[in-house]
Amino acid sequence: MAKVNENFLKLPGSYLFSTVGKKVREYENANPEKEVIRLGIGDVTLPLPQAVIKAMHKAVDEMAVQETFRGYAPDLGYEFLRSAIAEHDFKKRGVDIAEDEIFISDGAKSDSANIQEIFAADSKIAVCDPVYPVYVDSNVMSGRTGEYNPNTGRWSNVIYMPCTAENNFAPELPAETPDLIYLCFPNNPTGSALTRQQLQRWVDYANEKKAVIIFDAAYEAYISEPEIPHSIFECADARTCAIELRSFSKNAGFTGTRLAYTVVPKELLLDGTMLNSLWARRHGTKFNGAPYIIQRAGEAVYSEEGQQQVKEMVGYYMENAKIIYNGLKSLGYTVSGGVNSPYIWLKTPQSMTSWEFFDYLLEKANVVGTPGSGFGPSGEGYFRLTAFGSKENTVKAVERIRKLG
Numbered sequence: 183m184a185k186v187n188e189n190f191l192k193l194p195g196s197y198l199f200s201t202v203g204k205k206v207r208e209y210e211n212a213n214p215e216k217e218v219i220r221l222g223i224g225d226v227t228l229p230l231p232q233a234v235i236k237a238m239h240k241a242v243d244e245m246a247v248q249e250t251f252r253g254y255a256p257d258l259g260y261e262f263l264r265s266a267i268a269e270h271d272f273k274k275r276g277v278d279i280a281e282d283e284i285f286i287s288d289g290a291k292s293d294s295a296n297i298q299e300i301f302a303a304d305s306k307i308a309v310c311d312p313v314y315p316v317y318v319d320s321n322v323m324s325g326r327t328g329e330y331n332p333n334t335g336r337w338s339n340v341i342y343m344p345c346t347a348e349n350n351f352a353p354e355l356p357a358e359t360p361d362l363i364y365l366c367f368p369n370n371p372t373g374s375a376l377t378r379q380q381l382q383r384w385v386d387y388a389n390e391k392k393a394v395i396i397f398d399a400a401y402e403a404y405i406s407e408p409e410i411p412h413s414i415f416e417c418a419d420a421r422t423c424a425i426e427l428r429s430f431s432k433n434a435g436f437t438g439t440r441l442a443y444t445v446v447p448k449e450l451l452l453d454g455t456m457l458n459s460l461w462a463r464r465h466g467t468k469f470n471g472a473p474y475i476i477q478r479a480g481e482a483v484y485s486e487e488g489q490q491q492v493k494e495m496v497g498y499y500m501e502n503a504k505i506i507y508n509g510l511k512s513l514g515y516t517v518s519g520g521v522n523s524p525y526i527w528l529k530t531p532q533s534m535t536s537w538e539f540f541d542y543l544l545e546k547a548n549v550v551g552t553p554g555s556g557f558g559p560s561g562e563g564y565f566r567l568t569a570f571g572s573k574e575n576t577v578k579a580v581e582r583i584r585k586l587g
């Protein structure tokens with residue numbers, strides 16, 4: 183008799199963004215005359231850069247001609263894209279990453295969910311709290327966690343590293359030793375970043391404990407300060423303890439186009455086994471390659487024209503981040519993030535819970551954000567706003583919050 187994977191049944195019901203979506207829909211249905219501004223979900227809104235569109239059109243035309251038609255892509259991704267990545271994302275920053283250490287995929291979400299498969303079933307994971315939910319949920323599905331406690335909002339058998347104002351939203355080395363450490367910096371949801379020195383401490387710790395860091399650098403393009411590393415491989419000896427996830431979603435607007443990559447260095451060995459080979463095996467078995475057209479689009483991001491357009495796009499969002507950050511700060515809110523990240527993280531006023539503030543903002547200002555508690559118990563009392571709206575709406579949203587008094 184077939185049975186379901188009971189680990190799935192452990193997952194608590196509703197996903198954060200579906201609850202947010204439901205509440206907003208209900209409000210809009212009840213108040214059709216109100217114009218609701220969405221600064222909640224971390225999706226981009228600007229169209230793809232022209233250089234990317236041009237490359238996609240050209241690739242589409244190639245697919246129409248027998249001589250240039252492409253079928254399955256190589257397992258690891260096309261060489262033209264992997265070499266552009268190695269050159270621009272790493273070599274230019276003084277980091278040596280070989281092309282066969284780069285695995286092209288269709289998203290950092292799926293990579294961050296799938297990477298746990300190459301580790302032992304009894305691996306202990308450590309995550310920041312609050313956290314991008316995929317890291318925990320993917321480990322729940324594979325049976326690596328214990329039970330969920332709805333009172334604490336935590337799973338047993340998971341090491342939580344609280345990131346709050348008290349530690350400036352930077353996790354401290356855990357008391358209990360983990361096997362896998364998920365770090366995402368610049369961070370979703372807090373918008374905080376780690377300096378090179380802070381990240382080096384984690385690398386040294388992981389090497390000492392023989393743990394592996396899964397470093398999610400999806401927001402790397404938003405870094406504006408020189409002391410913040412763009413890649414974990416800027417840290418000494420990271421090649422023996424780290425895997426890095428990158429995405430084209432937030433730097434180049436590929437959220438609906440889908441393209442990402444994972445770096446697994448060849449020096450990363452566990453009990454003499456190269457994780458690079460395991461991930462290659464896994465990738466080759468379960469993934470049949472990102473589309474040629476999209477990989478050409480990704481290549482165009484690294485062209486001179488593409489780089490300029492991507493910079494303008496990130497600049498546009500970061501201007502919004504500044505508008506939210508400065509606007510709320512001038513109103514007396516306690517705000518952080520928004521400098522190396524498109525996320526602004528604010529303390530809810532008057533000791534409101536995250537969801538109380540969500541309702542308050544929706545009803546009184548018609549502005550949608552994301553309750554911090556949805557990302558983990560240490561997010562309670564915090565709220566996330568994103569810089570991905572239009573400038574016009576961002577200005578309007580801050581004005582509406584100002585009028586709340």
Ligand SMILES: Cc1ncc(COP(=O)(O)O)c(C=O)c1O
Pocket residue numbers: 224288289290291292294314366370398400428429430431436437441442
């Ligand atoms: C931390 C983090 N990693 C990964 C992703 C997903 O990236 P992708 O669009 O490449 O799947 C997101 C999206 O919001 C994210 O916040």
